[in-house]
Amino acid sequence: MKGMMDAVIKTKAAPNSMEFASVPIPEIAPDQVLVQIKASGICGTDHSLFHWNAAIANSYKLSYPSIFGHEFSGVITEVGSQTKDMAVGDRVTVNPILYCGQCSYCAEGIINICDNRPFLGTDYDGGFAQYVAVRAQNIIKLPDAVSFKDAALMEPLCVAIHAVERVKPEFGQSAVVIGPGAIGLLMLVVLKNMGVGNVIVVGTDADKDRLETAKTLGANFIVNASEEDSVAKIRELTGGKGADVILDAAGHQTVVEQAVQMAAKGGRIGVTGLPAKPSELMMTQIAMREISIVGNRAYNLKNWFQACNMIAGGLDVGPIATHVLPLKDWEKGMDLLDQKQGLRIILEP
Incomplete structure (x- = not known):
């Protein structure tokens, strides 16, 4: 021994x-x-x-x-x-x-x-x-x-990279991250480094410090869902269109329900959070507006090399x-x- x-x-x-x-x-x-x-x-x-x-x-x-x-x-x-x-x-x-x-x-x-x-x-x-x-x-x-x-x-950064890749954001599109914990804020960092347009981070009263951190990490807007209607605010901040990409990093059953209401036509919702209870979704609305819901688990091998290169290249x-x-x-x-x-x-x- x-x-x-x-x-x-x-x-x-x-x-x-x-x-x-x-x-x-x-x-x-x-x-x-x-x-x-x-x-x-x-x-x-x-x-x-x-x-x-x-x-x-x-x-x-x-x-x-x-x-x-x-x-x-x-x-x-x-x-x-x-x-x-x-x-x-x-x-x-x-x-x-x-x-x-x-x-x-x-x-x-x-x-x-x-x-x-x-x-x-x-x-x-x-x-x-x-x-x-x-x-x-x-x-x-x-x-x-x-x-x-x-x-x-690097491991949580890999989670964020994989989740962002799965929803395929494009240059200049709008993105929402719901849940400003470590994973959610790393998603924000990845999105900003990819050239996505407006990135909006949504939290609650319990996340006030984390929402302030989101600002320092480059969020264009922060939304406190305890103080205002987050769906209405996302609609307002996107000129009534809704967000092109929404990432659930909160893990509560209501998040995807809200994300469907926040999404633009053709919007993509990535689910990384792990709720303990099922969500209720109106599938007709998802079909009529061509909304995609994408599950994300952990990371692939290539994400480790991406994360390593990003940090070595100066990602803070x-x-x-x-x-x-x-x-x-x-x-x-x-x-x-x-x-x-x-x-x-x-x-x-």
Whole structure:
């Protein structure tokens, strides 16, 4: 055994059953590398699993003790005998989808909907620890220009890139992002960097600080749906036409219902949020106005290289990492998210 390491572990299938503990440093298989983690982000999934949201928890095959965390970066400290082009000291981030590489979806490069896709940080131990064992083919090497903190934001940036690509925005079109959390604000950044025209970000009273952040990140308009009718306001801001592209990053069942009312004829609605309840939609209206509703899950392989190149090329994702805490203060990070303070909380083991 290599020794012990600090980690945050989920001890049982119940709310709040996580603790800071000392556990064995993982042994690696011949096709794996050992990564010493330098930065690890707390995702909304991690937050939901901490509080034990049953709808999300039942989507994974969890075993206990379990180490969450799937947005992380670090340095390779050990390489398996069957790995290629990997070396101790390499600065890396990690694609947490352990895609099979053999199904028809993997053959098309759409690993996000692979038939057999265990996930680091749920099905296997993840990044809320000092070390993690990772399959070598899931490693993405980092350019020197990309910091560990920014690299820990690369996974949510991939989510945003994939979602934006799926709704196919065009130069000068109008776009709405509903939900100004980390993913929603990264969607905003991606849209602005693509040359989309007006980008409008919609939130609620609970998102006031995040809406202000949206302004600093380039939103043309912000809308507080707690204070005004968001559908009417989007119509007004688009000259009565409605928005060409709408992205749901909120995950509430009413969002797509509202998005249909906000959309222009031929509008495209991308669904990234994961509501716990079904939405009610008038399909006649969707058909008559040729509105498309597109589901988005995670990211494809190419999105990792896109995200890496964008950050290395100067894309500023730094404002998304609002707090940096030592790993032992993980519970403070969860408290901040409970209070809707901050966006991505970064833990440093």
